[in-house]
Amino acid sequence: MPVATAPTATCVIPQTHLTDLPPFPSVFDPARPVEVDIGCGKGRFLLARAAANPNVQYLGIERLLLRVRKIDRRVQRGGLTNVHLIRLEAGYTLRYFLPSHSVRCFYLFFPDPWPKRRHHKRRLFDALFRTLVWSRLEPGGEIQIATDHLDYFADMEKALAADPRFEAVPAIARTREEQTDFELIFRAQQLPIVACGFRARPASALAPALLARLAAEGVPALPPQPDEGTS
Incomplete structure (x- = not known):
């Protein structure tokens, strides 16, 4: 059910500051x-x-x-009860809101490519992001990617293909209604759209040395609790 705050309903997950997020199970039905x-x-x-x-x-x-x-208004008009929104950086949300193995699929469609080389460090997709995605996916869960930026796509696909925690799967088929606003613009301009999918392999299929290294990197398995002093 959507989170409600007086005087109107909203699907936006409430927060008073960055570390004051509601527990994941209070928002999503575990079943x-x-x-x-x-x-x-x-x-x-x-x-x-x-x-x-x-x-x-x-x-x-x-x-x-x-x-x-805008999305919140459309959710309310459409009567959708299975949508929630969070206004945060993606990396922060994955690290501090989503528990381990809680997500069936991540969709990363047309992320900002930051095309200038000196800006590449601002890209979302990096080694830490891959670790967060893998740790938050259910075993067998997927990440689906689509973009018009061929160089960025090549970097993402190459990194995932070389990562033993993932294995390639087909990109999902999407209807026109499921194409993003950016995608419609790019298709109208006849720009190439590329897509791929990768599945998270279970920890039991990975080498113990890799699991030990991941544990040493210190990526939290669960969101921190308020009494842990996270700031």
């Missing part, structure tokens, strides 16, 4: 799968997917307040 749209933009894919799959719970992550408010 139903959760899928996450990272950088959901104006919500075109998120809302179409949620409407087509009412038994799946969806989380949209978006930084921009006006976009979050």
